[in-house]
Amino acid sequence: MSLREVGPRDGLQNEDPVPTAAKVALLDALSSTGVRRIEAVSFVHPKAIPQMADAEEVWAAAHKEPGVRYSALVPNSRGATRALEAGFTELEVVVSASDTHNRRNVNRSTAESLDDITGLIDQVHEAGGSVEVIVATSFGCPYEGNVAPERVAGIVRRVLADGADRVAYGDTTGMATPRRVRELFRAVPPPTRVPTLLHFHNTRGTGLANILTALELGVVEFDASVGGLGGCPYAPGASGNVATEEVVHMLADMEIETGVDLDKLIDAARLAQKIVGRDLPSGVLKAGPRVPR
Amino acid sequence: MSLREVGPRDGLQNEDPVPTAAKVALLDALSSTGVRRIEAVSFVHPKAIPQMADAEEVWAAAHKEPGVRYSALVPNSRGATRALEAGFTELEVVVSASDTHNRRNVNRSTAESLDDITGLIDQVHEAGGSVEVIVATSFGCPYEGNVAPERVAGIVRRVLADGADRVAYGDTTGMATPRRVRELFRAVPPPTRVPTLLHFHNTRGTGLANILTALELGVVEFDASVGGLGGCPYAPGASGNVATEEVVHMLADMEIETGVDLDKLIDAARLAQKIVGRDLPSGVLKAGPRVPR
Numbered sequence: 001m002s003l004r005e006v007g008p009r010d011g012l013q014n015e016d017p018v019p020t021a022a023k024v025a026l027l028d029a030l031s032s033t034g035v036r037r038i039e040a041v042s043f044v045h046p047k048a049i050p051q052m053a054d055a056e057e058v059w060a061a062a063h064k065e066p067g068v069r070y071s072a073l074v075p076n077s078r079g080a081t082r083a084l085e086a087g088f089t090e091l092e093v094v095v096s097a098s099d100t101h102n103r104r105n106v107n108r109s110t111a112e113s114l115d116d117i118t119g120l121i122d123q124v125h126e127a128g129g130s131v132e133v134i135v136a137t138s139f140g141c142p143y144e145g146n147v148a149p150e151r152v153a154g155i156v157r158r159v160l161a162d163g164a165d166r167v168a169y170g171d172t173t174g175m176a177t178p179r180r181v182r183e184l185f186r187a188v189p190p191p192t193r194v195p196t197l198l199h200f201h202n203t204r205g206t207g208l209a210n211i212l213t214a215l216e217l218g219v220v221e222f223d224a225s226v227g228g229l230g231g232c233p234y235a236p237g238a239s240g241n242v243a244t245e246e247v248v249h250m251l252a253d254m255e256i257e258t259g260v261d262l263d264k265l266i267d268a269a270r271l272a273q274k275i276v277g278r279d280l281p282s283g284v285l286k287a288g289p290r291v292p293r
Numbered sequence: 294m295s296l297r298e299v300g301p302r303d304g305l306q307n308e309d310p311v312p313t314a315a316k317v318a319l320l321d322a323l324s325s326t327g328v329r330r331i332e333a334v335s336f337v338h339p340k341a342i343p344q345m346a347d348a349e350e351v352w353a354a355a356h357k358e359p360g361v362r363y364s365a366l367v368p369n370s371r372g373a374t375r376a377l378e379a380g381f382t383e384l385e386v387v388v389s390a391s392d393t394h395n396r397r398n399v400n401r402s403t404a405e406s407l408d409d410i411t412g413l414i415d416q417v418h419e420a421g422g423s424v425e426v427i428v429a430t431s432f433g434c435p436y437e438g439n440v441a442p443e444r445v446a447g448i449v450r451r452v453l454a455d456g457a458d459r460v461a462y463g464d465t466t467g468m469a470t471p472r473r474v475r476e477l478f479r480a481v482p483p484p485t486r487v488p489t490l491l492h493f494h495n496t497r498g499t500g501l502a503n504i505l506t507a508l509e510l511g512v513v514e515f516d517a518s519v520g521g522l523g524g525c526p527y528a529p530g531a532s533g534n535v536a537t538e539e540v541v542h543m544l545a546d547m548e549i550e551t552g553v554d555l556d557k558l559i560d561a562a563r564l565a566q567k568i569v570g571r572d573l574p575s576g577v578l579k580a581g582p583r584v585p586r
Contacts, residue, residue, distance in 0.1 A: 177546045179547050204542055208502040237572070246499075279530070286531040
């Protein structure tokens with residue numbers, strides 16, 4: 001089971017800005033939990049996303065735990081250059097399956113973004129790095145409603161043809177359900193053929209039910225955010241990313257190994273809670289594990 | 294699909310006491326949602342549970358919607374008498390699979406409680422009513438940890454031999470997981486043979502994953518609480534009962550019919566939130582349905 005912790009990037013990017021030292025402390029706490037992958041920072045324009053303006057400083061100061069794969073999100077070629085210069089080799093780039101969502105996010109069509117990604121993949125490959133393409137709104141769009149799995153599949157065919165190393169399906173606003181997960185995997189390549197990661201939100205309570213369904217379909221890579229850090233930018237007060245503790249807790253009960261020490265992870269979630277100064281939604285953080293170890 | 298709304302009883306019993314009129318208003322709002330079963334009140338000693346001291350008044354004032362099955366929880370023979378006199382025919386009684394939990398709850402062993410239930414079943418049957426036996430801590434006990442499915446199965450065999458009409462398995466403190474659900478149903482009678490209801494909490498995020506698992510095992514009766522009303526008495530600030538909106542929302546997406554109008558249910562959840570004066574944990578209440586109808 002390959003769990004990627006996205007709290008330091010996706011989580012903090014959707015919270016009020018926090019000091020550089022706090023970001024480094026959270027990264028270091030997570031690096032010590034045994035988790036094997038961490039999305040560390042994003043290299044975005046500081047005017048667009050002030051939360052990540054200090055990405056280089058954060059990454060330079062963070063402890064790099066041997067055996068942990070760290071990745072960075074980049075919006076474009078300029079961001080890719082920054083990420084590569086900072087030393088990242090695993091890069092992620094986002095395109096939205098919903099044209100409306102893509103336009104509202106980056107002011108261009110999905111097709112235009114895909115053309116940009118073609119060049120970005122070449123650039124990263126030439127520098128010796130790899131690219132994961134995250135297809136946002138894969139399970140639905142807050143503006144367009146349901147998104148046809150065939151549309152998502154078309155995007156994936158395109159980016160694979162362009163050389164993408166991995167794909168991820170993003171449940172951007174918490175619209176994924178067990179049914180939508182099953183329907184998507186009838187259209188897209190199986191995870192046995194293409195390295196595939198799922199990124200679920202728990203906005204409407206289905207986070208773990210979606211993961212359970214995806215496990216049955218052979219998916220073994222998931223994103224999760226410590227404490228459920230991140231919130232949902234489309235529904236104030238609602239949950240965003242599925243909480244890492246809840247995922248690890250359920251998987252441990254199923255005897256699925258993640259490498260993560262749940263006690264250390266809960267400590268990291270407490271730190272995350274302190275950093276953002278509000279209660280985080282993670283149930284396992286609030287109530288503790290079902291049976292203490 | 295048979296969904297039982299437990300907010301008026303289980304929900305309000307675990308909140309600070311609210312006025313009689315508010316209880317009636319919530320019951321009436323829920324009766325109008327299309328839900329087919331409601332746990333309305335409990336007939337317990339007012340000193341033990343002041344939240345339900347006005348059970349007779351609440352029930353007398355509530356609108357009785359034709360086609361809705363209303364039930365009441367009773368702790369003992371005295372409570373059963375009150376419930377029958379108030380006009381209930383569907384009664385529920387609880388026994389805990391964990392001896393420690395049973396002793397802390399009612400100051401007697403599980404075996405002693407089972408002896409009491411034998412007499413209670415006879416009493417209710419003689420009056421023309423039916424009895425559901427709820428086996429609390431079926432998925433784990435906060436004091437004892439895991440509870441052996443064989444122990445739960447033994448209790449069920451006993452109460453069925455004594456004439457219980459239905460059984461329910463209670464996830465009293467949110468310890469159920471998909472694995473524990475599967476393991477329980479390897480030990481207890483299948484839902485095709487014995488009318489079986491599952492009562493899950495969402496304390497650690499697994500509420501809907503548990504329901505999904507139980508559906509695969511053939512279970513078609515579930516409890517849920519409007520808004521997630523109720524909290525978790527063992528973990529302050531944590532979620533308790535799975536929220537009815539989240540259950541209805543996921544089932545509707547799966548095209549499983551519950552009879553419930555989600556918009557009316559969300560209205561009832563807003564009322565519940567107003568009544569208890571705090572934010573309730575339901576994600577669908579906070580974020581709305583994934584696709585508005």
